[in-house]
Amino acid sequence: MRPGPLGAALLLLGGALLLPGRPSLSHGGGRPSGDRPDAKGCGTAPLVNVLTGSRIVGGTAAQIGAWPWIVSLQIRSGKIMAHICGGSLVTNSWVLTAAHCTRDTRDPVVWRAVLGTNNIDGRRPHGKIIKVKAIIVHPNFHLETYVNDIALFRLKKAVRYNNYIQPICLPFDVFQKLDEKTECFIGGWGRTTEEGNSTRMLQEAQVHYISRKVCNSDKGYGNIIPITSFCAGDEDGIFDTCRGDSGGPLMCYVPEHKQFFVMGITSYGYGCGRKNFPGVYCSPFFYKTWLTHHLNRARNKSIFNINSLLGQVLVALGSVVLLATP
Template sequence: MALLALLVLLALAGPVWATWDTCRGTCGLRPMAFDHSSVAAEYSQDSDYEPLDSSDGASLDKGGAGVHPGAWPGVISVQATLENGTWHMCSGALIHPQWVLTVAQCFTRAGDISRWEVVIGATDLSQPGPEAELRHIQTLLVHQYYDPATARNNIALLELDQPVECSDYIQLGCVPDSSLAVPELKTCYMAGWRATPDSAPGPRLVLQEAKVRLIDVQLCNSSRWYGGAVHPQDLCAGYPRGGIDTCQGDSGGPLVCKDNAGDYFWLVGLASWGKGCAGAKRPGVFTSTQHFHTWIQVQLGLLPPEADAPAPEPFPSPEEEPEADSGREVNPNPDDSEDYTGVSFQQQILGKFLNLLLELLHFLKGDKA
């Protein structure tokens, strides 16, 4: 009977398992990257990195060549085709073979989303290469409580028209749940697309990276920094003295941190906003993906919608308790005890299923006796 129950559960979860299996259920891997420990040692706050402090395409590093192909296999480019050509609009991260995580502000005036597309697995947008994949956007899901004025809940999901196959150049990002102590992660990077004006025959948009540090949100929100503008669902990353930062065109760019115990990376943030570029006490502000882990799971169909319901209002104290509403049904099941607790429809079905299994087991044992 245990086998029967397992088969029933597999039948219910089959489509989800099949989707994730195209990338073997893995995430956070960088098959084409150099040794991470040696790379981390080369970068420091005093490294030869220039700030992202201009909108004319100044490159992140002085060489301007960008990262080597496959260095960040989960970073994608969201592009729009307009009357004057196709343009990179923002960045994002592949978190599922058919879903991309990015920021909502990228689509404030998006217009016809069918004219937008996603480039996956490229490090040079002018020459994506045979390992890159191009997909159109089938569905745009902006967070229902996104506020453009304050950048609160600045997150969105893009469903691709077809799933992609993972490779050395295409990998999934790992979104952490509440069990990961994100502030304790030490080796973090941000990535963004930068133009190379000295290249022939013209500028090329290439992917570049920089090592950054997570900055305590309370410090980031202090009066001499951002003065309370950073939300609880945000992260700050960069350096107190500036010099390395996100800038124009980096919206949605991933902030990733290496796991302290394993050789894989966590997608902890998405570039959201900032004041200026690379200034002292003005680090980049990122949407914390950990804060929206449940929301992502609900949108992907991995959790029921009620799992992401808003937190209930606190119960009033006895002296503030309002008068009873005669039209409200206090206990929907009067046969239950006073400590009645509501359960979801799925829980009710599961309970009935388990009861049937128990009855069948008792019946079989009786036959054998």
């Protein structure tokens, strides 16, 4: 079951370690790199036209390179690394995920991010494994209600974009366009059925936005969905996220921009693929100030450090530096 504010009735999501992670999904180079939340060139997959490909409960294996921003966040369990949650690469140094994924540990030393691959178990010719430098959890996150279920992982080393690794766009200027007709997709390595096993190959499925009136009704979640979250999936439960998919993106295509935007972060749900209980997603749209503060702060700090170091070198070496050639 997906985690949620329904108490013991809900299973906490996560990987083999039973750490938080949303229930499994029930469906189954080139651009400018930069530590900016508004980087241009985001939200496109160079290798495929994902709108014509196969579509986690109820889904299918994703095409290679279809979702180049999806990240597997893992922690060490003995001698192995276990997939705990999904995430979205939003800049070359930052991964967006769910706050509840860090329930058991917020120590960045034990985490790592796997990018650029659909297969998190076997050979990864295009994959990158990067350690985590810092974890920032929203200060007002509440595990009991899943309010403000949003967090940022800062990578220890910035990635270089290529055909298999690209950032997804943040939805600050387009979230209002989200409705039942918007083409949206989910993807992850979580369970493919409520009581099933997680998958090692990235799964994907198409879903759609479900109105708050329907999702929050007495037949559904009964008014417990946070105001900063919303529902997406399938009314009949055919397609859904599940245990292990937590933190992954709800990826919606905006035709005017010809780009994908991370409209939601997989947060929780009652079971997997259950009628009237679709997946609940925390929306980054409501956290623009918090997100841009941290993303820009880190970028400005890096620039300051570089300029400060350069200044010290110039002072120390004087005209020698000015005369030096590359």
